[in-house]
Amino acid sequence: MFKxxxxxxxxxxxxxxxxxxxxxxxxxxGVAIFLFGMLSLEEGxxxxxxxxxxxxLKKSTSNLYKSIxxxxxxxxxxxxxxxxxxxxxxxxxxxxxGLSQGIGIIFGANxxxxxxxxxxxxxxxxxxxxxxxxxxxxxxxxLIFQKTKSLKGIGYILAxxxxxxxxxxxxxxxxxxxxxxIDLANFAISGYKGLFIFTGIGIFATVxxxxxxxxxVLIITALAAGxxxxxxxxxxAIGANxxxxxxxxxxxxxxxxxxxxxxxxxxxxxxxxxxxxxxxxxxLVYIVDFISTLVAIEKDDYALKLAVFHTIFNxxxxxxxxxxxxxxxxxxxxxxxxxxxxxxxxxxxPNFLNESVLEFPSTSISAITNETLHLYDNAFDIIANALNIxxxxxxxxxxxxDVTAKPYGKRPLNIDNLYNHKIKNLYGEILDFSTKAQAHMxxxxxxxxxxxxxxxxxxxxxxxxxKHLQKNLxxxxxxxxxxxxxxxxxIRKDLAELLRDVNSIAKTDKEDETILLLSKAKxxxxxxxxxxxxxxxxxxxxxxxxxEMATSLMNDSTYxxxxxxxxxxxxxxxxxxxxxxxxxxxxxxxxxxDDIQHILExxxx
Amino acid sequence: xxxxxxxxxxxxxxxxxxFKMLSKKKSIKNLLRQLRNRRAKIYRxxxxxxxxxxxxxxxxxxxxxxxxxxxKGKKILDxxxx
Numbered sequence: 001m002f003k004x005x006x007x008x009x010x011x012x013x014x015x016x017x018x019x020x021x022x023x024x025x026x027x028x029x030g031v032a033i034f035l036f037g038m039l040s041l042e043e044g045x046x047x048x049x050x051x052x053x054x055x056x057l058k059k060s061t062s063n064l065y066k067s068i069x070x071x072x073x074x075x076x077x078x079x080x081x082x083x084x085x086x087x088x089x090x091x092x093x094x095x096x097x098g099l100s101q102g103i104g105i106i107f108g109a110n111x112x113x114x115x116x117x118x119x120x121x122x123x124x125x126x127x128x129x130x131x132x133x134x135x136x137x138x139x140x141x142x143l144i145f146q147k148t149k150s151l152k153g154i155g156y157i158l159a160x161x162x163x164x165x166x167x168x169x170x171x172x173x174x175x176x177x178x179x180x181x182i183d184l185a186n187f188a189i190s191g192y193k194g195l196f197i198f199t200g201i202g203i204f205a206t207v208x209x210x211x212x213x214x215x216x217v218l219i220i221t222a223l224a225a226g227x228x229x230x231x232x233x234x235x236x237a238i239g240a241n242x243x244x245x246x247x248x249x250x251x252x253x254x255x256x257x258x259x260x261x262x263x264x265x266x267x268x269x270x271x272x273x274x275x276x277x278x279x280x281x282x283x284l285v286y287i288v289d290f291i292s293t294l295v296a297i298e299k300d301d302y303a304l305k306l307a308v309f310h311t312i313f314n315x316x317x318x319x320x321x322x323x324x325x326x327x328x329x330x331x332x333x334x335x336x337x338x339x340x341x342x343x344x345x346x347x348x349x350p351n352f353l354n355e356s357v358l359e360f361p362s363t364s365i366s367a368i369t370n371e372t373l374h375l376y377d378n379a380f381d382i383i384a385n386a387l388n389i390x391x392x393x394x395x396x397x398x399x400x401x402d403v404t405a406k407p408y409g410k411r412p413l414n415i416d417n418l419y420n421h422k423i424k425n426l427y428g429e430i431l432d433f434s435t436k437a438q439a440h441m442x443x444x445x446x447x448x449x450x451x452x453x454x455x456x457x458x459x460x461x462x463x464x465x466x467k468h469l470q471k472n473l474x475x476x477x478x479x480x481x482x483x484x485x486x487x488x489x490x491i492r493k494d495l496a497e498l499l500r501d502v503n504s505i506a507k508t509d510k511e512d513e514t515i516l517l518l519s520k521a522k523x524x525x526x527x528x529x530x531x532x533x534x535x536x537x538x539x540x541x542x543x544x545x546x547x548e549m550a551t552s553l554m555n556d557s558t559y560x561x562x563x564x565x566x567x568x569x570x571x572x573x574x575x576x577x578x579x580x581x582x583x584x585x586x587x588x589x590x591x592x593x594d595d596i597q598h599i600l601e602x603x604x605x
Numbered sequence: 606x607x608x609x610x611x612x613x614x615x616x617x618x619x620x621x622x623x624f625k626m627l628s629k630k631k632s633i634k635n636l637l638r639q640l641r642n643r644r645a646k647i648y649r650x651x652x653x654x655x656x657x658x659x660x661x662x663x664x665x666x667x668x669x670x671x672x673x674x675x676x677k678g679k680k681i682l683d684x685x686x687x
C-alpha cells in the first residue's frame with residue numbers, strides 16, 4: 001500500500017514545488033544531476049570490480065582495523081558509502097570476508113563519507129566548480145563510448161564527478177535565488193524538539209534520494225545560503241547518517257543472511273551514533289567550535305563547521321562501537337537466524353518406509369524405491385547447493401553458461417552437517433528397512449533389492465565426493481589465477497550439466513530419451529576426464545598453476561569423475577522404466593565402455 | 606511337488622515362455638521405433654541448425670549414439686528371434 005502511494009506522492013509534491021517556485025526547480029535539478037553523477041560514478045567503479053577491487057579487498061581486510069581503514073579509503077575515493085556498503089554485502093555474501101570485517105568496512109565507510117562534506121564545504125562552495133564540471137562531463141562522455149572496459153570505466157567516473165559538481169552548482173544557485181524570496185530560516189525550531197524533527201526530515205530526505213551525500217550537499221548549500229540554521233543543519237546531518245542505511249537494507253534484500261546481518265549492523269551503528277550525537281549535541285557543538293578555532297576555521301563558516309561536526313560524530317560512533325563489534329555480531333546472529341542453517345539441523349525422516357508392508361515383497365520394493373528417490377532428491381539439492389547453483393536454475397532451460405557464470409558466492413555449505421541430517425540418517429533407515437524386508441523376500445526380488453541398495457550407495461558416494469570437492473571449489477572458483485579459476489568453473493558447469501541430464505532422465509517417460517540421455521552422460525563423463533587430464537598436463541608444463549593447485553585439481557577432477565560415475569550408475573538403476581518387461585535389455589542398450597571409446601576416438605578427444 | 610516346480614510346469618504347459626519372449630520383442634520393437642523417429646527428428650534439426658556449429662556438434666553426437674543403440678537393439682531382436 002505504502003509502496004503504491006509513495007512514488008505518486010513524491011512526484012506530486014515535486015511537481016507542485018516546480019509550479020510555485022522556479023528556484024525550487026533549480027535546486028531539484030541540482031539534486032537530480034548530483035544523483036545522476038553518483039550513478040555514473042558507481043557504474044565506473046563497477047567496471048573495475050571483478051579483479052582489482054577484489055584483490056585489494058582480500059588483502060586489506062584481514063583484520064578489523066585494516067577493514068576500517070579500507071572502508072575509509074575506498075569511500076573517500078569513491079565518494080559513495082552506499083556503493084561501498086553494497087559491495088561489502090556482495091563480498092560478505094560471497095564468503096570472501098567475515099561479518100566482523102564487513103562491519104569494519106561499514107565503520108570505515110562512515111568515516112570516509114565525511115570527506116564528502118569537507119569537499120563540498122571547503123572546495124565546492126568556494127570555487128566555481130562548474131568550470132571543472134563541463135570539461136569532465138565532455139571528456140567522460142567521449143570515453144564512455146570507447147570499447148575498452150577500463151577507458152569506459154574512467155569515462156563513467158569522470159562524467160560522474162562532472163555531474164556531481166554540476167549538481168552542486170545548481171543547488172547552490174537555487175538556494176541563493178531562493179533566499180531572496182522565502183527565508184526558510186523562519187521555520188527553524190530550536191531545542192530538542194527541533195533536533196528530533198530535523199533529524200526525521202534528514203532521514204526522510206536521504207531515504208527518498210538514497211544518498212546521504214546528496215542530502216549533506218543540500219544541507220551545506222542551504223546552510224551556506226543561510227536558509228537553515230546551524231543547529232537544524234546538524235540535526236539534518238544526523239538524520240542523513242541514519243537514512244543512508246536504507247541503501248544497504250535494500251541491497252541486502254536479495255542477499256543471504258550475512259548480507260542482512262551487515263545491513264542490520266549498519267542500521268544499529270548509525271542509529272546509535274545518531275542517538276549519541278543528539279544526546280550530547282551541545283557538548284559536540286562545543287568540541288566543534290574548539291577544533292574549528294584550532295584549525296583556523298572562521299567563526300561564521302558554518303558549512304565547514306558542519307563538516308567538522310560530521311567527522312567528529314562519526315568518529316565518536318566508531319570509537320564507541322569498536323569494543324562492541326563481537327557483541328554486535330553475536331546479537332545479529334541471534335536475532336537474524338539463518339533459515340537454511342535451521343533447515344540443515346533438522347533430521348530428515350523416511351516418507352515411505354512403513355513396517356506394516358514388510359511382509360509384502362512387491363510393496364516393500366516400491367517403498368524402498370520411493371525412499372531412494374527421496375534420498376536422491378536430497379542429494380540433488382546438496383550437490384547443486386555445493387556447486388553454488390540454484391536447484392531451480394539447473395532444472396530450468398537456462399543456458400548453463402549463464403547459470404555458472406554467476407560469481408561463486410554464498411556462505412560455504414556445511415556438507416558434513418547436511419550429510420548427517422539429510423543423507424546418512426535416511427540411508428541408515430533404508431538399509432535397516434531393506435534388511436528386514438529381505439527376510440520376507442523370495443529370490444526373484446533379492447536382485448532388485450540389491451540393485452536398489454547399490455543405487456543408495458551411489459547417492460551417498462556422490463555426496464561424499466562432493467564434500468571433498470567443495471573445499472577447493474570454494475577456494476579456487478574465486479582465485480585470481482584465471483587458469484585454475486576456469487578449471488574449477490568448468491567442473492561446476494560439467495556437474496551442473498550432469499545434474500540437469502539426470503533430472504531430465506528422472507522426469508521423462510520416453511524410453512528412448514532415457515537411454516539417449518544416459519548414454520550422453522556416460523560419454524561426457526569420459527570425455528571430460530580425458531580433456532581435464534590434457535588441460536592439467538598443459539597447465540603444469542606451462543607453469544600456469546602452482547604445484548599445490550595442480551595437486552588439488554588432480555584430486556578434485558577425480559572427485560568430480562566419481563560423482564558423475566555414481567550418479568549415472570544410480571540413474572541406470574532408478575530411472576529405467578521398472579515396469580517394462582525389457583528393462584534388462586534397455587540397460588544393455590545404454591552404450592558401454594567400448595562404444596564410448598569408439599565415439600571418443602572418432603571425435604579425436 | 607514344490608511351488609517353484611509347479612509354477613515351472615504351468616509355464617511350460619501354457620507355453621508362457623514364448624509369451625514372455627513376445628512381450629520382450631514387442632518392447633524392443635517399440636523402442637527401436639522411437640529411436641528411429643528421434644533419428645528422423647535429429648536429421649530435420651540438423652538442416653535447421655546448419656549454421657550453428659555448437660548445436661550441430663550436439664546433434665551429430667546424438668546421431669552417433671542412436672546409431673549404436675539401433676544396432677544393439679537389432680542384435681537383441683535377432684537373438685530373441687533365433
